[in-house]
Amino acid sequence: MLSKKTKYGIKALTYICGHKSDGPIPIATIAEAENISHKFLETILLTLRKGGILASKKGKGGGYYLLKDPNEVFMSDIIRLLSGPIAMVPCVSLNFYEKCDDCPDENTCGINRLMLEVRDSTLKVLKAKSLAQLTLESSK
Amino acid sequence: MLSKKTKYGIKALTYICGHKSDGPIPIATIAEAENISHKFLETILLTLRKGGILASKKGKGGGYYLLKDPNEVFMSDIIRLLSGPIAMVPCVSLNFYEKCDDCPDENTCGINRLMLEVRDSTLKVLKAKSLAQLTLESSK
DNA sequence: TGCATTCCCTACTATTTCGATAGGGTTAAT
DNA sequence: ATTAACCCTATCGAAATAGTAGGGAATGCA
Known part of the structure; x- marks a missing residue:
């Protein structure tokens, strides 16, 4: 079975990908939209960033965005x-x-x-x- | 990942299938041959029996044997x-x-x-x- | 400068699952 | 009767999973 971590990760990526024209997406926005605990999502996105799929921008107006072309992320x-x-x-x-x-x-x-x-x-x-x-x- | 329970179960079935001309195989024989804890294997074989794949014979000279044709067990x-x-x-x-x-x-x-x-x-x-x-x- | 916003990071906790064990009960052959 | 074998439920410790806590650091803006 897929862990929730993985499932949430996929959902978050899908969300980010679908809103990539909006610039960096804050964790809070994704958490609310996909009904995921903010803190738990934080650790998941961290993993995805360290894995080279996402990048992040700190501070006001910051958030996460795709580092790689979504056609190249399998x-x-x-x-x-x-x-x-x-x-x-x-x-x-x-x-x-x-x-x-x-x-x-x-x-x-x-x-x-x-x-x-x-x-x-x-x-x-x-x-x-x-x-x-x-x-x-x-x-x- | 496959659980050990499942892996052991498959190994036990394989053993029983490979020795089916010997009549019922005692748990102890399988446990020794496949290096599985006797007690753990006991619960696994119980599941397989309840699932209709194996049958058992109690008492001296007893053991487990295939209930179904091994060509029909997938x-x-x-x-x-x-x-x-x-x-x-x-x-x-x-x-x-x-x-x-x-x-x-x-x-x-x-x-x-x-x-x-x-x-x-x-x-x-x-x-x-x-x-x-x-x-x-x-x-x- | 100061403050709000947002990510960064580690550690911790609660719950569930897994692997294994314990121990007594039942059945059957001799 | 004795012994060999399965029957069954409960329990336990370790690991994995899900989620929480809390302070730190960077950034943007007034």
């Missing part, structure tokens, strides 16, 4: 930043690989192969959807 | 039993549907549509792999 990037690995077992993760402690040999592990397939098919979907696309669909 | 069934929904948001779950508390309208929700696609592609993979197939691959 759902897989966002989810990885906020939830970590997309794979269902660490031993098939591309970005967070780790050996499974309970598995003697990956090459003969049926779970490994199955989850590799799952990862690939999931990634195919998540990489094919950009923030720009999602934003468009959400405003319909 | 990975999606096992994972649903042990981990719950396959979908990443409740509002696109086929077997565990629930309205997202924070989403005003599913029809205009971009996350909903995206996660629907993810669910479909994941399910396609998980439904295509039966316990029999996994068991074969694991023994290679």
Whole structure:
């Protein structure tokens, strides 16, 4: 299941993307519009900024804005930043690989192969959807 | 991420499937072979029995055995039993549907549509792999 | 300069989930 | 009767998740 952190993050990004002509958007505006606790959202946006997707402007008139072209921000990037690995077992993760402690040999592990397939098919979907696309669909 | 419960469950099923000519397999045998805590495995097998995949025989010489044809037990069934929904948001779950508390309208929700696609592609993979197939691959 | 606005950052807390254990009860073979 | 095996519920500790607290720093404007 998607964590609320991730879900809120996606919603916030969608909001920012849909209002990007307004200049920097304050946390408070997003929090109110999307019904997210201000403080919780603050930590989420911080993560997205450190992850290079958002940038911020301090002080009066400040807020958050997109650092990257929304056509180049993919759902897989966002989810990885906020939830970590997309794979269902660490031993098939591309970005967070780790050996499974309970598995003697990956090459003969049926779970490994199955989850590799799952990862690939999931990634195919998540990489094919950009923030720009999602934003468009959400405003319909 | 797959929980250990699910992972252990799959491993246990694979073991039982690979030794089904031996008659009922005691928990202790599986626990030792797959390096799983006996007691923990006990609760997992109980779930699988209640879910209709396994059956058990009590008393001396007892143990667990497959109730269904391993060609008819799919990975999606096992994972649903042990981990719950396959979908990443409740509002696109086929077997565990629930309205997202924070989403005003599913029809205009971009996350909903995206996660629907993810669910479909994941399910396609998980439904295509039966316990029999996994068991074969694991023994290679 | 002073003040309001807004982000920055760390730490903390409450709740839930996960992994595992405990322990006694029931069933069946010999 | 004894022993091997499953049955079932409760509980516990650790980790993850969701959310809170609170002060600090930068910026814009009067």
